[in-house]
Amino acid sequence: MTHVLIVGAGIIGTALADRLAPHARVTVIDAHLPGQGTTATSLAWLNANKTIDPGYFAFRIEALRAWSRLAIEFGDPPWYVPTGNLTWAQTEEAVAELSARVERLQARRYPARFLTHDQAHSIEPGLVMPADALIAHFPGEGFVHGAQAAHALMGRAQASGARLRTGDRVVHIVGDGGQVRGAHLASGDTVAADITICAAGWRTPDVLATANTGVPLLDAKEPGSAAPCLVATTTPIPKALRGIVHAPGIYARPAWDGGLLLEAGDLDAITDMNTPQADLDTSAADLLTRAREIIPALSQAQISHARRCIRPMPTDGFPLIGWRQEGLYVAVTHSGITLAAHLAELITREILHGTRPDELAPYRPDRTAKLP
Ligand SMILES: Cc1cc2nc3c(=O)[nH]c(=O)nc-3n(C[C@H](O)[C@H](O)[C@H](O)COP(=O)(O)OP(=O)(O)OC[C@H]3O[C@@H](n4cnc5c(N)ncnc54)[C@H](O)[C@@H]3O)c2cc1C
Known part of the structure; x- marks a missing residue:
């Protein structure tokens, strides 16, 4: 079974863990408890209200639908x-x-x-x-209560077999010959994985830098x-x-x-x-x-x-979703609360079935030639 390591248990990492866990071996690592990063403090408004770009507007509409599907699955959670x-x-x-x-x-x-x-x-x-x-x-x-949603999503992922490791931090992405194979933790442990997903929110550039790559995110x-x-x-x-x-x-x-x-x-x-x-x-x-x-x-x-x-804020405001290296995937975005449920469905399809969903094409991290 494919082993997927998710770095970060915010709304993006936990929504992903929830969708991946029934189909893959999943380990989630976070320095803190699920949903205690930006997700906990977000206004968390679910909307496509001010989006002008027609493609991104349609993407956000799908994202709102994905949340209502998820809410039905959870039995109208508070x-x-x-x-x-x-x-x-x-x-x-x-x-x-x-x-x-x-x-x-x-x-x-x-x-x-x-x-x-x-x-x-x-x-x-x-x-x-x-x-x-x-x-x-x-x-x-x-709106969504972000910390509680992340907690519930992580709980359902764990019920499907996902492992959660908190109180430890990824200090280095590891790999050989251009293939990422997991991560070293601050505790000294190493977690080996077939696929590593970086969902570390605004700290994503720090994590990716250890693999000599990056994403164009505003420097906080x-x-x-x-x-x-x-x-x-x-x-x-x-x-x-x-x-x-x-x-x-x-x-x-x-x-x-x-x-x-x-x-x-x-x-x-x-x-x-x-x-x-x-x-x-x-x-x-x-x-x-x-x-x-x-x-x-x-x-x-x-x-x-x-x-x-x-805020994990891409320099052009749009999501940054996709492969950075063989075995290393990134998912970071502003409006991450609105987008989390939809992104989790699309990324799960891409990672487990090797498809390249058309919906993600505008949001690939290499669309911007120059990193800030
Ligand atoms: C004030 C404010 C208002 C907002 N309003 C809205 C809104 O109205 N609607 C909306 O949709 N979005 C809104 N957003 C944006 C939204 O909150 C974020 O896009 C979303 O919460 C990001 O989730 P995340 O999972 O990517 O990041 P986070 O929630 O930050 O999760 C990342 C996790 O990674 C962990 N981590 C980081 N580095 C490491 C490491 N090296 N090792 C282990 N763990 C690590 C962190 O501890 C953290 O738990 C707002 C944001 C802010 C700040």
Whole structure:
């Protein structure tokens, strides 16, 4: 039986382990428990909402379908939350952008509609929206509780025979004569494998560098890099929100423990790898102030965590999926939550049956001649 070693138990690695395990011998290695990397801190919005590129839009639509298939297999698990996305716009520029987006999505038969205040209130009774706002709702969207999903996927993979090894780190990909044959671990052990899949998220370049290869991913350590972000969670507030909300200056959704997860693009932009915790805390307080303006129930809440998190961001924004060397495959992408279930199905076909799915053709890692 083919032995597949997966480096990384984030949403990509665990979704893959889940699909591969019934057909192959699978070992997953992670320095931490499943889903504790970027996957745990992600806004995790399932969507194809702002995707212009027609091919990538179709790919993301398939990805949303793959999640709903997976959710049926798991019996509607609580970590899959397809409760829609509410958004609004106020400035002239933002209203024009939202109007054009809803029209474009409707033309593509994507569920998108404008709402009156009363309609919006019946969907999200805990929200206060400005009287002059243009409100839109995307009922086919939702979000995933990333850490819980990764845990469940890994659990099902283990039930099919996969091995999970945590608390150890891959320090070197090993091979001979151009054929990758597994990995050396920080503990000193070596795991031999027929196929090694690097699903190490933003740390993918570090892992691949040990095999003298790479992928064009933004360097999180570059000053001004778009990879580092800030996410804050609040203390629990019952029924503050039902679904995901993109309001001007603040994104929010329910967190697993009953609080809300908060993020904002402008605060992501001032976060980098050297931002001190005190500044992260100041930004988190700003997030809470903004969120309280639209969710009055948050007046009772405090920030419980303010965390820097890092996007695995390909330089051109599209997924990086495919062989890097004989025996060495890579799967790294932004929007990895949206794409995980679909990628797992496609990659399983490619790896186990030797097919080259047409859907993956635009996302091969060698499409960019020059690595950053
Ligand atoms: C703030 C923010 C908001 C986001 N919003 C969205 C969104 O709304 N929708 C969406 O679809 N996506 C979103 N994303 C992106 C999405 O979260 C990521 O694409 C996805 O979580 C990546 O999953 P992963 O499994 O590749 O990486 P990770 O979850 O980081 O998993 C990689 C794993 O590899 C392990 N690892 C790394 N190196 C080694 C090593 N050498 N040895 C052993 N283990 C190793 C790590 O410990 C980690 O567990 C967002 C990301 C961020 C940061």
